[in-house]
Amino acid sequence: xxxxxxxxxxxxxxxxxxxxxxxxxxxxxxxxxxxxxxxxxxxxxxxxxxxxxxxxxxxxxxxxxxxxxxxxxxxxxxxxxxxxxxxxxxxxxxxxxxxxxxxxxxxxxxxxxxxxxxxxxxxxxxxxxxxxxxxxxxxxxxxxxxxxxxxxxxxxxxxxxxxxxxxxxxxxxxxxxxxxxxxxxxxxxxxxxxxxxxxxxxxxxxxxxxxxxxxxxxxxxxxxxxxxxxxxxxxxxxxxxxxxxxxxxxxxxxxxxxxxxxxxxxxxxxxxxxxxxxxxxxxxxxxxxxxxxxxxxxxxxxxxxxxxxxxxxxxxxxxxxxxxxxxxxxxxxxxxxxxxxxxxxxxxxxxxxxxxxxxxxxxxxxxxxxxxxxxxxxxxxxxxxxxxxxxxxxxxxxxxxxxxxxxxxxxxxxxxxxxxxxxxxxxxxxxxxxxxxxxxxxxxxxxxxxxxxxxxxxxxxxxxxxxxxxxxxxxxxxxxxxxxxxxxxxxxxxxxxxxxxxxxxxxxxxxxxx
Amino acid sequence: xxxxxxxxxxxxxxxxxxxxxxxxxxxxxxxxxxxxxxxxxxxxxxxxxxxxxxxxxxxxxxxxxxxxxxxxxxxxxxxxxxxxxxxxxxxxxxxxxxxxxxxxxxxxxxxxxxxxxxxxxxxxxxxx
Ligand code: SF4
Ligand code: SF4
Numbered sequence: 001x002x003x004x005x006x007x008x009x010x011x012x013x014x015x016x017x018x019x020x021x022x023x024x025x026x027x028x029x030x031x032x033x034x035x036x037x038x039x040x041x042x043x044x045x046x047x048x049x050x051x052x053x054x055x056x057x058x059x060x061x062x063x064x065x066x067x068x069x070x071x072x073x074x075x076x077x078x079x080x081x082x083x084x085x086x087x088x089x090x091x092x093x094x095x096x097x098x099x100x101x102x103x104x105x106x107x108x109x110x111x112x113x114x115x116x117x118x119x120x121x122x123x124x125x126x127x128x129x130x131x132x133x134x135x136x137x138x139x140x141x142x143x144x145x146x147x148x149x150x151x152x153x154x155x156x157x158x159x160x161x162x163x164x165x166x167x168x169x170x171x172x173x174x175x176x177x178x179x180x181x182x183x184x185x186x187x188x189x190x191x192x193x194x195x196x197x198x199x200x201x202x203x204x205x206x207x208x209x210x211x212x213x214x215x216x217x218x219x220x221x222x223x224x225x226x227x228x229x230x231x232x233x234x235x236x237x238x239x240x241x242x243x244x245x246x247x248x249x250x251x252x253x254x255x256x257x258x259x260x261x262x263x264x265x266x267x268x269x270x271x272x273x274x275x276x277x278x279x280x281x282x283x284x285x286x287x288x289x290x291x292x293x294x295x296x297x298x299x300x301x302x303x304x305x306x307x308x309x310x311x312x313x314x315x316x317x318x319x320x321x322x323x324x325x326x327x328x329x330x331x332x333x334x335x336x337x338x339x340x341x342x343x344x345x346x347x348x349x350x351x352x353x354x355x356x357x358x359x360x361x362x363x364x365x366x367x368x369x370x371x372x373x374x375x376x377x378x379x380x381x382x383x384x385x386x387x388x389x390x391x392x393x394x395x396x397x398x399x400x401x402x403x404x405x406x407x408x409x410x411x412x413x414x415x416x417x418x419x420x421x422x423x424x425x426x427x428x429x430x431x432x433x434x435x436x437x438x439x440x441x442x443x444x445x446x447x448x449x450x451x452x453x454x455x456x457x458x459x460x461x462x463x464x465x466x467x468x469x470x471x472x473x474x475x476x477x478x479x480x481x482x483x484x485x486x487x488x489x490x491x492x493x494x495x496x497x498x499x500x501x502x503x504x505x506x507x508x509x510x511x512x513x514x
Numbered sequence: 515x516x517x518x519x520x521x522x523x524x525x526x527x528x529x530x531x532x533x534x535x536x537x538x539x540x541x542x543x544x545x546x547x548x549x550x551x552x553x554x555x556x557x558x559x560x561x562x563x564x565x566x567x568x569x570x571x572x573x574x575x576x577x578x579x580x581x582x583x584x585x586x587x588x589x590x591x592x593x594x595x596x597x598x599x600x601x602x603x604x605x606x607x608x609x610x611x612x613x614x615x616x617x618x619x620x621x622x623x624x625x626x627x628x629x630x631x632x633x634x635x636x637x638x639x640x641x642x
Contacts, residue, residue, distance in 0.1 A: 048594070050634070177598045178632040185601035261594050263634035271634070273594060326600065326610060338601035342594045344614035 001284045007041045008363045016041045018357045020350040021194045021280075021291060028292025037288035042357060042364065045196040046213070046277040046349030049189050049341030050263065052175065053155035053226065054092040054272040056111060056252055059147040060122065062086055063139075068132035069124040073097060075110050081124070085132055089152075092262075092272035106270025109262030111151070114143045115215070116257045149252035151214070155225035157276050159197035159244035160300055163188035163323060163337075165315055165330070168306035169458075173267035177340055179305055183315070183330050186302055186337045191346040192295040192320035196278035197246070199291045201238045205280050206246075207367025213277035213353045214248055216256025218362065221278075222249045223371070230376040236297040237290065240317070244371065248276065259349065273342070277349040279357070281364050295320035302330070308470055310380060387467035388504065390485055390496060398484070398494045400425045403432055403452050410451060411440050423484040423492045424455045430490045433457045436481075461486045462496050472501050515565065516585060519556045520578040521549065530575045538564040538571065545585075545624040557585070557625050584641050585623040586630070588616075592637035599629035599638065 010016035017040050019027065024043045028036045058079065060069075063086075072081040072088045076096045079088035092108040095101075113120060124137040143149055165186045166172050166179035173179075177187045192198065200206050210221040225245030233240045259275030282288050298320045303312040315330060322328055323337050356362035400423045401410045414422060414437055424433040433455030443454045462471045462483045475483060475498050482497030535542055540562035547556040560568060569579055586607075595616045600608045607622035608629060618629075618638070630638045 048596075177634075178602055178628075180602065187598065187601065261635060263594075264636075265634055266632055273596070273634075336601035336603075336606070338599070339597040342596045342614075344595040347614065 001037060002041065002282065004281050004283070004364050004366045007281050010041055011357050011360055011363055014358075014360055016357060018042045018044060018279075018354045020347070020354055021045045021199050021293075022347065022350070024199075024288075024291045025193050025294045028288060029294070033285050033289035033292060036292065037282055037285040040282045040288065042354075043199060043280045043282060043291040044213075044277055044350040044353040044357075045191075045194055045199050045280060046275070046346040046351075046353065047157055047191040047195050047341060048259070048273060048275045048345030048349060049191070050175070050265070050271040051153060051156045051274040052093050052271045054111070054151070054153040054274055055090050055107060056149055056151045057083075058088050058090065058149055060086045060088070060124075060141070061145070061147050063134060063137055065134045066132050067124060067126045067134035067137055068129055069126055069137070071125040073121075073123045075105070075113065075120045076101065077105070077107050077110050079107075093270050095269060103264050103267070103269050106262070106264070108264075108270040108272035111252070111272060112257060112260055112262035114149065115252055115255045115260055117142060117144075143253055146253075151219070151248070151250045151252050151255070152222075153225075153246075153248040153274060155227055155245045156248050156274060157196050157225075157246045157278070158190070158242050159195075159201065160239050160298065161189050161242045163300055163302040163318065164305045165302050165335070166306040167304045167315075172305060173265070174305050175265055175268050175271065176305060177338065178266055183304075183333070183335055186323070186328055186330075186335055187340050188300065188320070188323045188337065189340040190298075190300070190320065191341055191343060192298055192324065193293055194343070194346050194350055196276065196280075197244050198238055198293060198298055200278075200280050200287070201234070201244075201290060201293075203244065203371035203373045204287055204290075205283065205367070205370075206278060207370035209365055209368040210278065211363070211365045212248070212279070213275070213349055213356075213362075214250035214255070215252075215275050216259040216352075217250055217254035219248055219250030219276075221246050221367075221371075223247045224376070227378050228372065228376050229378045230372060230374050235299045236293065238293060238298050240299045241301060244373075246276075246371075248274075259345070275345055275349050277353040279353060279362070279364055295324060302328075308473075309467075387469060389464070390462050390466050390468060390471060391464040391493075393468065393494075393496060393500065393504070398423065398492045400429070400492055401435065401451060402427070405451055407440060407443050407449065407451060407454075410435060411444075414440065419495070421482045421484075421495055421497065423459070423495065424451060425492055429492055431459060431461065431484060431486050431492050434459045434484060459484060463487070464493060468496075468501060468504065471496060472498075475501070515561065515581055516545070516557065516559050516583075517569075517579050517581040519558055519572065520580070521553045521555065522576055522578075523553045525553075525576050528575065530572060530577060534568050534571060538562070538568040540565050540568045542568075546626070582641055584620050585625040586618050586620065587639045587641055588618055589637045589639070592635045593633075594635060594637075596634065599633055602628040602632050604628065 068085040069081045072079045079090035081088040094107040128135045164176035165183045225247045261273035302315045420437045485494040543559040545557040607619045
């Protein structure tokens with residue numbers, strides 16, 4: 001119906017009709033897709049969310065005498081310099097080399113600082129060669145001193161994503177933010193009806209070479225992003241889960257710090273908030289209808305991030321209209337919802353991109369090649385040596401104590417069996433609590449008589465069908481030395497201790513050495 | 515009114531708070547408390563017709579009272595209005611405005627600090 005050339009001519013003449021994806025939703029609802037296709041030339045989208053997979057290539061220029069950098073730190077954050085002599089790639093999620101700073105200042109913060117024009121410290125080491133004799137460098141530089149600072153984001157602008165909650169008894173810290181116990185909150189991370197790939201869900205206009213808004217500058221899509229997927233379930237044409245992704249390129253020297261933010265997900269790590277906006281030319285009625293998508297049409301599932309496995313259980317399905325109200329009902333309880341991405345910034349981006357076109361400063365490109373819209377699935381990483389499950393461990397038979405047993409009896413059991421932990425069980429063998437040798441020592445010192453008084457009632461446990469790695473992390477996180485193994489009925493099946501796990505790792509390493 | 519009460523060690527064992535409630539017509543809400551044998555501090559909300567008299571009484575008993583207007587402070591430069599803090603607030607003191615900006619309500623805030631530790635840009639601080 002319309003061509004990109006025709007629309008570009010209109011932009012040049014100053015009479016292209018450009019609307020934001022949010023405005024388009026209302027236009028399509030009120031006038032229908034046919035009329036909207038006639039009236040509107042371009043729909044602008046926007047998103048401003050945490051995009052971990054971000055980073056930049058730097059070229060530092062040559063020093064005299066020259067150096068072939070093999071380890072490079074900028075403001076204490078390591079950039080990968082296994083490229084050529086003075087090139088490096090800095091990843092947004094790289095933490096600071098100093099563990100005390102660690103997650104508080106990482107690659108993402110550095111990228112923001114550079115765009116803000118701040119001076120940064122460059123430290124590089126090398127092994128020295130005949131042509132590059134120098135072995136270290138220590139200097140200061142800013143964005144303008146770099147030959148190139150090219151942002152390349154391997155996986156951005158996820159087409160839809162999951163929402164997250166946590167069914168466990170403790171707060172967990174994830175890339176989806178802080179998740180409260182017992183499904184105390186839900187977080188989600190998509191700009192919904194404003195989001196680029198949800199407005200062009202089959203990549204009819206988006207592809208390699210598409211010019212876009214990237215952090216306040218004009219950038220490009222340079223292909224599908226990593227983990228691009230096309231075969232997932234769809235509703236109203238829009239994928240229900242995470243699907244397509246984009247690889248983006250932009251020139252950091254032209255970026256505006258208003259549209260980028262270095263951040264840290266608490267106890268998870270640094271991440272970069274990236275502002276991206278993609279124009280969608282309304283070439284025909286179908287594209288108009290797709291850009292008319294509303295938050296209510298975009299479904300997404302809420303997953304339980306309390307399960308640290310690849311396949312997390314879905315709690316329920318919802319949509320962005322519901323998520324955006326700030327609350328949702330899960331199993332009859334009202335739960336507050338939080339967006340992780342900024343809808344306000346996403347709107348600003350869509351408006352800004354629209355302004356660029358209204359002012360004749362931004363023109364559309366025809367993609368050299370469209371993004372693949374079929375045949376892409378995400379393969380899992382199969383580990384050749386699969387995880388050892390708790391039930392596969394040759395754990396010792398469970399030695400337990402009954403709640404009514406005398407403290408002295410329990411102490412003897414520990415000594416006889418040379419153990420430090422003793423799960424306390426009821427008549428049926430169900431877990432009630434746990435005592436350690438330290439608890440017994442305290443009981444004697446304080447002259448306590450009852451086991452139920454001294455045992456820890458809130459016991460951290462291992463389930464039989466959990467991988468041992470998960471238990472290792474749990475033991476480490478809670479700074480304990482062992483956990484009872486229980487089945488789904490809370491029956492005690494054994495005990496797993498930090499020692500068991502170290503022994504396991506040692507034996508595995510020995511096997512590998514054979 | 516919200517205020518921080520600073521206790522000296524000598525007063526920790528006295529029953530000032532219950533005396534206060536018994537003797538004056540005040541409503542008293544303890545929002546945060548950090549009390550050790552070496553003294554401590556407590557964030558309170560006090561209201562009622564005799565609140566002023568109650569405050570005088572506490573001061574006489576040796577409790578230092580520092581009224582505060584703001585419990586949480588949001589750095590508008592750092593805040594990107596993502597909204598991540600909203601669902602963590604136990605008293606719904608954080609909300610998304612019509613224009614999608616995020617606002618904190620100091621009237622409701624109890625200074626629990628959940629939003630402070632969860633904000634990805636460290637934009638929220640608890641006032642001391
Ligand atoms: S989490 Fe931080 S950045 Fe996000 S809205 Fe709250 S205060 Fe602002
Ligand atoms: S400090 Fe606690 S109560 Fe106050 S706004 Fe933050 S989360 Fe809400």
